[in-house]
Amino acid sequence: MSSLVVLAFDNETDAERMRDDLLQLQKERLIGLEDAAVAVRDKEGKVKVKQISSMAGAGALGGAFWGLLIGLIFFVPVFGLVVGAAAGALAGKYADVGVDDKFIKEVGNTLQPGNSALFLLVKDVVPDKVEDTLKKYKNVKVIKTSLSNEQEEKLRHAFAS
Numbered sequence: 001m002s003s004l005v006v007l008a009f010d011n012e013t014d015a016e017r018m019r020d021d022l023l024q025l026q027k028e029r030l031i032g033l034e035d036a037a038v039a040v041r042d043k044e045g046k047v048k049v050k051q052i053s054s055m056a057g058a059g060a061l062g063g064a065f066w067g068l069l070i071g072l073i074f075f076v077p078v079f080g081l082v083v084g085a086a087a088g089a090l091a092g093k094y095a096d097v098g099v100d101d102k103f104i105k106e107v108g109n110t111l112q113p114g115n116s117a118l119f120l121l122v123k124d125v126v127p128d129k130v131e132d133t134l135k136k137y138k139n140v141k142v143i144k145t146s147l148s149n150e151q152e153e154k155l156r157h158a159f160a161s
Contacts, residue, residue: 002034004099005120005155006107006143012040014137015116016050021133022120023052030129034121035099039108041115047108049101107143117143127154 009015015038025031036052099119107117142156 002121002123003151004144004146005122006145007118007120008111008141008143009116009118009137010112010114010139012042012114012116014140015040015118018118018134018137018140019052022130025130025133030126032123032125034123035119036121037099037104037119039104039111039117039119041108041111041113043113045113047105047111049104049108 007015007018009018019036019038022031022033022036026033033052038050040048040050042048099121104119107119111117145151145155147155
């Protein structure tokens with residue numbers, strides 16, 4: 001089961017930096033991320049959301065493959081490729097997996113201008129190794145989690161020290 005963790009930062013860059021560090025830790029198999037997103041509220045108050053992956057691109061690729069295959073069967077491969085890619089892109093765009101986009105926007109709107117937030121869906125973690133890497137981040141606030149009270153307190157303590 002995945003756990004949701006939302007962290008707030010007092011600047012616009014640390015959320016992205018931590019996301020990149022966590023992606024590196026994922027390559028090392030020290031953490032398992034199902035989804036990650038960054039919301040940045042710039043100095044003018046506009047919220048920008050940066051998702052970790054694009055479902056539209058993946059959908060377009062899958063749709064193009066199936067469209068081409070079906071097109072070959074009916075002797076119209078180019079038409080099948082184009083229609084399949086378009087259908088796959090639309091399906092991918094409207095498939096909402098991971099952290100809910102509406103929730104990300106809502107939390108992003110509560111941030112102070114010049115701040116950012118990191119949204120994580122974590123499925124597994126090697127706590128001591130991940131904690132060592134993330135100690136360099138200061139002034140991180142835990143906004144919301146689906147962790148147990150004990151786990152959430154450990155997370156808060158890790159960022160407080």
